[in-house]
Structure formats: structure tokens, C-alpha cells
Amino acid sequence: MPRVILASGSPRRRELLGKLYDSFEIITSEVDETLDADIPPREGVEILSVRKGRAVALSLPEECIVISSDTLVEIGGVPLGKPTSREDAYRMLRLLSGNYHNVHTGVAVHHGGRVVSGIDSARVKFKPLTDDEIYAYIDGGEPMDKAGAYAIQGEGGRFIEGYEGGFDTIMGLSVSLTKSLIERICEDD
Numbered sequence: 001m002p003r004v005i006l007a008s009g010s011p012r013r014r015e016l017l018g019k020l021y022d023s024f025e026i027i028t029s030e031v032d033e034t035l036d037a038d039i040p041p042r043e044g045v046e047i048l049s050v051r052k053g054r055a056v057a058l059s060l061p062e063e064c065i066v067i068s069s070d071t072l073v074e075i076g077g078v079p080l081g082k083p084t085s086r087e088d089a090y091r092m093l094r095l096l097s098g099n100y101h102n103v104h105t106g107v108a109v110h111h112g113g114r115v116v117s118g119i120d121s122a123r124v125k126f127k128p129l130t131d132d133e134i135y136a137y138i139d140g141g142e143p144m145d146k147a148g149a150y151a152i153q154g155e156g157g158r159f160i161e162g163y164e165g166g167f168d169t170i171m172g173l174s175v176s177l178t179k180s181l182i183e184r185i186c187e188d189d
Contacts, residue, residue, distance in 0.1 A: 007056040007068035041079040045106030057110035073148025075101040098128035120174035122165025
């Protein structure tokens with residue numbers, strides 16, 4: 001069995017990859033996450049997942065399996081990454097309040113000098129939120145390192161009215177997509 005590496009420090013991704021592997025390593029690297037403004041959010045998460053994985057894979061033997069991911073919330077074609085401030089988190093949550101939005105998660109698997117990647121998306125409906133609910137959530141700290149300023153698996157889950165697609169996709173790593181990409185890249189071994 002080759003070494004399996006998760007190129008992410010996210011506890012959510014670590015938990016989700018644990019559904020596929022009992023043991024794996026965590027190796028992260030700093031990657032420029034800026035994209036050209038004309039790249040649609042859905043395509044951007046795939047580009048960034050490949051970029052994150054490549055940064056780790058280049059320093060490892062080719063027989064390692066390196067898994068990387070990127071998640072972005074999109075509403076009306078506008079991407080919502082991680083908030084940069086309390087005001088930015090408020091802006092995002094106010095936009096999501098009472099509306100549908102999409103969550104796109106890109107996954108890339110590097111192995112044997114090759115890479116395969118894909119995208120999974122889910123559609124989420126937020127309940128209407130009051131300013132008091134938004135500020136109380138922000139004050140709890142959870143939104144500050146989450147795409148779209150919320151965590152469905154955490155306190156932010158109470159804002160969700162419903163969703164279509166994978167819960168794990170919304171959390172940040174589509175387990176089924178990851179499994180199919182690993183199978184695809186390893187089938188020649």
C-alpha cells in the first residue's frame with residue numbers, strides 16, 4: 001500500500017478522508033489561492049485543488065498518493081471564500097440568508113507523476129436570519145475560517161433549511177468523488 005497524504009490541515013477533510021483510510025499523513029504547504037477573475041467558481045475549486053496537491057506531491061516520491069481539495073460557496077455567480085473580517089462574515093451570511101447557494105468542492109489526486117481531478121457540487125438553502133443571529137454566530141468564531149462563513153457540520157448547520165447533494169461535499173471533501181479518483185489513478189498499478 002502506498003503512502004497516502006492529505007494535502008490539507010482541515011480537520012473536516014481529515015475526518016472525511018478517515019472514511020476511506022484508517023491511516024494517512026497530513027502534509028500542507030502554502031499555495032497562492034488567487035485566480036483570474038474570469039474563472040468561474042466551479043472551475044476555480046478544481047484548479048486550486050490541483051495546485052494545492054502539486055505543491056505537496058513535488059516534494060514526495062511518485063508512488064505516494066496525494067489528495068487535495070478546495071471548497072467555495074457561490075451565490076448568484078459570486079464566489080464566497082473565507083471571510084477576511086467580521087464585517088466580511090456578516091456580508092456573506094446576510095447574502096446567504098433566506099437564499100439558495102451552491103457549494104463547489106474540487107478534489108485532486110496525484111500519484112505516479114500523474115494527476116486526476118474533479119468537482120462535486122451541492123445546492124443549499126439558508127433560513128432567513130436576523131442580524132442578532134448572524135452576530136451571535138460570528139461572535140462564536142466558527143465562520144472565520146470557513147468558505148461562505150459557515151460550517152454545516154457545526155453551529156452553522158442550524159441555519160440550513162435543506163440541501164441537495166452530498167453533506168461531505170458541503171463539508172469540504174466529497175468522499176465518493178475522492179474514492180473514484182483514487183481508483184482511476186491507481187488502476188494501472
